[in-house]
Amino acid sequence: MERDVSGQMPESCDAEQGRPPFLLVTVVPYTLLAALVIFKVVVERSAGDDSLLIDLGLCGLAAGWMLGMFTLRPAWWERPLIMGVFFAGLVVITAILVARDPVFGLFTPAPYIYAFTILRWPWRLLGVAVVAVVAGVAQASDVPKTTALGLTIFVIIVVVNIVMMCVTAWFLQLAEQEREQRLQALAELSRTNRLLEATLAENAGLHTQLLAQAREAGVLDERQRMAREIHDTLAQGLTGIITQLQAAEQMHDVPERWHRPFEAVKTLARESLAEARRSVDALRPEPLETARLSDALTDVADRWSRLHGLAVQVTTTGTVRPMTPETEFALLRTAQEALANVAKHARATRVGVTLSYLEHEVALDVRDDGRGFEPAGLEAGTVGNGASQPPHRGGGFGLTIMRQRVEGLSGSLRIESEPGAGTGISACIPILPAGSHT
Incomplete structure (x- = not known):
C-alpha cells in the first residue's frame, strides 16, 4: 500500500476513513486515460489525423505501465525504489503525450495522485514539482514563445503551477505529521491508561493481601492474648489452689470426713487446669497445634x-x-x-x-x-x-x-x-x- 513520510497510509488513502486506496490510485487514472482515448478517437478520426495510432499506442503504454508496475503488483507498493521507477516512467510517458498534444495535460492528475500517495518525503516534493512542469507546459501550449512577453507568461504559468502544487504538498505533509503526532499521542495515552489500570490492579491486589495479613495478624494477636490471659490468670490460679490444698494436707491432719471433699476439689482443680492448658495449646497457630x-x-x-x-x-x-x-x-x-x-x-x-x-x-x-x-x-x-x-x-x-x-x-x-x-x-x-x- 502507498505510504506517507512516516511509512503509514496517507489520510486520503486510509481505508478506515472510507476512502479505499484502490479507487484513488487505480480507478481515477484509468478513467482519465479512457476519457482521453475516447476524445482522441472521436476528434482525430473525424480530422483524419494519421498520428492517432501513435497517440493510442502511447496511451496503451501508459495503461500497461500502470497495470504492470502498480495495479497488479501490490507487493511493490511498499518498496520505495520500485515505486520511484514507476513514477518516473509514468511522468516521462505523460510528458511525451503532452508534447504531442496539450490536451493530454488533462491526464496530469494521475501522476499527481501517485506523487502524493507513493512517494515519500522529500521525494514527494520533487515529484510534484516535475508533474507541475508538465502540467504548466500543457496549460501554456497556446502562449507564443517567440517573444519576450510570451516566454515570460510561459515561465510564470509553469512557476505558478510548481509553487501551488509544492505549497499544497507542504501543507499536506504538515497535516500528515500532525495526524501522526495525534495518533502517537493517543497510543501513548492508551499505553499510559493500561499502565495505570495495571498499577491500580496491583495496588488493589496488594491492598487485599495487606488487609488479609492484617486480619491474620489481628487474629493471631488476639489468640496469643487470650492464651496469655488464660495462662497468667486462670491456669496460675488453679495451680495455686492445688498447691494450697496440698500444703494444707501436709500441715494439718485432715479429718476423715473431709478427705472426700478435699480429693474432689483437687481433682476438679487438676481437671480445670488441664482444660486451661489445652485451651492455651489450642490457641497456637495452625498447623502448629499438634506439632513442633x-x-x-x-x-x-x-x-x-x-x-x-x-x-x-x-x-x-x-x-x-x-x-x-x-x-x-x-x-x-x-x-x-x-x-x-x-x-x-x-x-x-x-x-x-x-x-x-x-x-x-x-x-x-x-x-x-x-x-x-x-x-x-x-x-x-x-x-x-x-x-x-x-x-x-x-x-x-x-x-x-x-x-x-x-x-x-x-x-x-x-x-x-x-x-x-x-x-x-x-x-x-x-x-x-x-x-x-x-
Whole structure:
C-alpha cells in the first residue's frame, strides 16, 4: 500500500476513513486515460489525423505501465525504489503525450495522485514539482514563445503551477505529521491508561493481601492474648489452689470426713487446669497445634509434594529450642509462601527446605533449581520467586508479605537468585524464649 513520510497510509488513502486506496490510485487514472482515448478517437478520426495510432499506442503504454508496475503488483507498493521507477516512467510517458498534444495535460492528475500517495518525503516534493512542469507546459501550449512577453507568461504559468502544487504538498505533509503526532499521542495515552489500570490492579491486589495479613495478624494477636490471659490468670490460679490444698494436707491432719471433699476439689482443680492448658495449646497457630515447627514444616512439604508431584527435602540442623509462637508462625508462613511461589513460577526439579537453629537466631531456607530471576527487579516490584513478570501479574506480592512478617519480628529476609540458576529465600529471626512476647 502507498505510504506517507512516516511509512503509514496517507489520510486520503486510509481505508478506515472510507476512502479505499484502490479507487484513488487505480480507478481515477484509468478513467482519465479512457476519457482521453475516447476524445482522441472521436476528434482525430473525424480530422483524419494519421498520428492517432501513435497517440493510442502511447496511451496503451501508459495503461500497461500502470497495470504492470502498480495495479497488479501490490507487493511493490511498499518498496520505495520500485515505486520511484514507476513514477518516473509514468511522468516521462505523460510528458511525451503532452508534447504531442496539450490536451493530454488533462491526464496530469494521475501522476499527481501517485506523487502524493507513493512517494515519500522529500521525494514527494520533487515529484510534484516535475508533474507541475508538465502540467504548466500543457496549460501554456497556446502562449507564443517567440517573444519576450510570451516566454515570460510561459515561465510564470509553469512557476505558478510548481509553487501551488509544492505549497499544497507542504501543507499536506504538515497535516500528515500532525495526524501522526495525534495518533502517537493517543497510543501513548492508551499505553499510559493500561499502565495505570495495571498499577491500580496491583495496588488493589496488594491492598487485599495487606488487609488479609492484617486480619491474620489481628487474629493471631488476639489468640496469643487470650492464651496469655488464660495462662497468667486462670491456669496460675488453679495451680495455686492445688498447691494450697496440698500444703494444707501436709500441715494439718485432715479429718476423715473431709478427705472426700478435699480429693474432689483437687481433682476438679487438676481437671480445670488441664482444660486451661489445652485451651492455651489450642490457641497456637495452625498447623502448629499438634506439632513442633520442624514437624509442621515436614507436613506442609509433604502436602505440597503430593499436590505438585515434586519431592521436597526437609532438613533440620542444630539443637531444637523452643521459641515464641509468633516466630514459629512467621517461619511456617514463609515456607508456605516460598513453596507456593516455586509452584507458580520456578519450574524446578529440586526443592529443599532447611530449618537451622543457630546460636542466637533460627533460619529458614527454601531453595530451588528453577528458572531464577534478576533480584534487581524486586525494587520495581516486577518479579516473583523464580520468574520475571510484570507487576500487573502479581509478581512480588508474596515476597512483600514475607518480608513484612519476618521484619516485624526483628528478623531479615534475603533473596538470592539469578536467571537459570535457581532461587534461594532465607528468613532469619532472633530466638526469644517461648514465654516472651514481641
